[in-house]
Amino acid sequence: MCELSALYTAERSFFGEKDRYDTPAVVGFLPLPCTDGTRPPAPDAHSVGGCQFVFTVLEAGRAQNATLKLEARGVTPATRNLRFLMDGRDALITRADSNARVAPVDCDAWRRAADPLLRYHELAGEYDCVTGPYAPTHPCTEALTQLANLARKGVGVARKEYDAHPTARELYPLSPPTPAMLLCGVTASPQQRAQHSDLLLSQGRLLDVVLQPGCRDAGLRAGIPLLFRDGACPGPRCLELVRLAQRVQLPELLDVLAGRAEPLVTWLWTQPAALQRDFLRAATDQDSNRVDALLLLHQGAWPSLQALTTPPLTHLENAWLERAHREHPTLAPVLSLLREQQQGHPATDADFEAWARTVPCRQLHDARDVALSATRLRAIAQTQSRCPGDAVSVLSRHVSKLAPRELIDVLQPLTAEQLRMLRNDLGLNDPARGEALFDWAMEREPSLLDGLAATPAVMAKMLTPRYADPLGGREAVLDLLLDSQRSPRLAPTYDALLFVMAEALKGTPSAARVRNIAERNLPPEDRQRLLSGMLRARDPRLQAAAAAGAADWKASDGITAPAARACLAEARVTLECMATRSRPLGPPPPGHRQFFFGCGTGPQPPPAPPAPIETWCTRFDELVASCRTACGGALPGPSELALLASIAGEPPPTAPDGLRACMPDFP
Structure with missing residues (x-):
């Protein structure tokens, strides 16, 4: 009855985790066998034999229909007519023939009587007791002593446990320990293990002993080197030895893999693919990407260079590569590149070009691990039709280091769109480089000029008919160069900017252009040099524009009285127009008019009604919008007009009331 209750307990525990019941083996139930270690056979997977009874799970439901019905059926002459049932709903045991309830029994007392190894199992369950040797006071000493004594007395179940125990036969021998037991056990010294290894090797048994389950690391370290020296690798059980050697980090393994690389590869090359994979994984101790790359070579396919780059190739892997080359000559390009990476033997440009033409696009990025000359980069560029994005990505890391002539040649295969993708990588922000590549950029893709560091020489070229005419002529190009918001947005050096401004003021420039240049933040001496001609021009409009721009910087030096009067005259006309x-x-x-800047975030309150002055000023702006500009641009401010008036020797113009009310800066 106790075993049937134990089966019920195991099922309930399993149900608590899985929401279902299952067979005895699945839920972890194994009843006690007879004292001789035997148990009756079970008819199916739903049953398990104990000693006098077979225990069966008759019904096992899931969460929605969680029924559980268990049976204990007698199978010995003394119990053959006994059959007990247990229903999971009430956990009561009844007799199957009468449905009479069976009274509970003292299961602890029954187990002490039925299980001669009860104390051993308790101690082994708590302390493991699978190694040793143990101190005399250690609980495992008591457990193993009891196990050995019962086995010596012929208790069958104890003898089975004793024979299956990994160290009991060595620590508490019923017969003298064998050399195999001592080699792989826990008691022998290193010298003794070496002696046992020599003996077993001479008997031809060492390989089987080392490969038996449970041989301890000390035994493996003593036995495997002898097997390696004896030529067990290559051989049918070489893989098992290599795995064990890797597990115990045996230094002799490296010597074997290096010294016998050629015969190992010769043997491995003809083995099944699964064994090849397992052996290479164990021998190289690398991830699956590395092993997959080696197996691709076996098939004559080109692997990723990256997969075989880090860490460096071992002797075994190099031998594998050589065999692959002999078997598949078409692998020559990729193997040449690997030798360049690993051994410093440069591959030919022809091999690199063949590699670039052939590899999948994503593998072009593996080129980062080899030296990339201009010739090799040209080979990458020639893949642009097959691998547009990858080719550009690889080139982007190298083009800034190329000399201008090399760059032009390397990028010749690329389309205009691909060149635009490289714009920020060409190094055109260097003035000397920008000057050297200007003609090429104009011919291939003018948008590359965005950000180009333009020197005076570049600006001079821009103004020649060759480049100016397609852009609308010299004057149009000057307007473009003076407007930083238009494309291409060159980045001129200061000297180049002075050159452009000087060119723009030649001849008869517009007043707007003069004002544009005059308003720029320039050192006073450069401003005076540029504007001296305009301040003394015959056209008063040019004088006015130059004076207004210079006045922005409070630069009275150089502003002539006639130029100041010319600007004041235009300002008076504009102010009179506003007044009218x-x-x-x-x-x-x-x-006072309020000026608001920026914008709020999130919910905003409804706007307040505008003040009367706001409405009035809005209408004022609409009415005066048609009044012409003054001095080549916007009406100069009050302080600028005051400065010009002081130079001209006349009072400043009077602003209309509306302008003073709507523009507080005007007095």
């Missing part, structure tokens, strides 16, 4: 156009509005209402 705004007269219908009447006087502005009291208050």
Whole structure:
């Protein structure tokens, strides 16, 4: 009855984790055998034999229908007519013939009587007891002593446990330990293990002993080197030895793999693919990518260079590569590149070009691990039609280091779109490099000029008919170069900018161009040199524009009185226009116009009604919008007009009331 209750307990515990019941083996139930170690056979997987009974799971439901019904059926002459049932709903045991309830029994007392190894099992379960030797007071000493004594007395179940135990036969021998036991056990010294290894080798048994399950690391370290020296590798059980040698980190393994690389590869080359994979994985101790690459070579396929680059190839792997080359001459390019990486023997450019033409696009990135000359980069560029994105990505890491002539040749196969993708990698922000590559960029893709560091020589070329005419002529190019917002947006050096401004002021420039240049933040001496001609020009509009721009920087030096008067005259005309156009509005209402900048985030309150001055100023702006500009651009501010008036020796112009109300800077 106790075993049937134990089966019930195991099922309930399993159900708590899995929400289902299952067979005895699955739930981990194994009843006690007879004292001689035997147990009756079970008719099926739902049953398991104990000693006098067979225990069966009759019904085992899942969570939605969690029924459980167990049976114990007698199978010995003394119990053959006994059959007990247990229903999982009430956990009661009944007799099958009468349905009478069976009274509970003292299972602890029954187990002490039925299990001669009870104490051993308790101690072994708590302390493991599978190694040794143990101190006299250690609990495992008690456990193993009891096990050996019972086995010596002929208790069958004890003898089975004793024979299966990994160290009991050595620590508490019933007969003298064998050399195999001592080699792989826990008691022998290193010298003794060496002696046992020699003996077993001479008997031809060492290989079987070392490969038996449970041979301890000390025994493996003593026995495997002898097997290696005796020529066990290559051989039918070489893989097992290599795995064990790797596990115990046996240094002799490296000597074997290096010294016998050629015969190992010769043997391995003809083995099944599964064995090849397992052996290479064990011998190289590398991940599957490395092993997959080696197996591709066996098939004559080209692997990724990256997979065979780090760490360096071993002697065994190099021998594998040589065999692959002999078997598949078409692998020559990739093997040449690997030798260049690993041994420093340069591959030919022809091999590199063949590799670049053939490998999958993603493997072009493996070229980062080899030296890339201009010739090799040209080979990468020639893959652009097959691998557009990958080719550009590889080139982007190297083109800035190429000399201009080499760069032009390397990038010749690329399309204009691909060149644009490389724009930030060409090094055109270097003035000397930009100057050397300007003609090429203009011919291949003018948008490459965005960000080009332009020197005076580059600017001079831009103004020649060859380049200016397609862009609308010299004047159009000058306007383009003076406007940083237009494309291509060159990045001129300061000297180049001075050159462009000087060229732009030649002849009869527009007042707007003069004002554009005059307003720039330039050192006073450069501004005076550039504007001296405009400040004394015959055209008063040019004088006015130059004076207004210089006044922005409070640069009175160089502004002539006639130029100042010319600008003031234009300003008065504009101010009079504003006064006339705004007269219908009447006087502005009291208050000050507010200027708001930026924007809020998140929910905003509804805007307040505009103040009267805001409405009035909005209307004022609309009415005066048609008044012409002054001095080549916007009306100079009050301080600029005051400076010009002081130079001209006349009072500053008077702003209309509307302008003073809507532009607080005007007095």
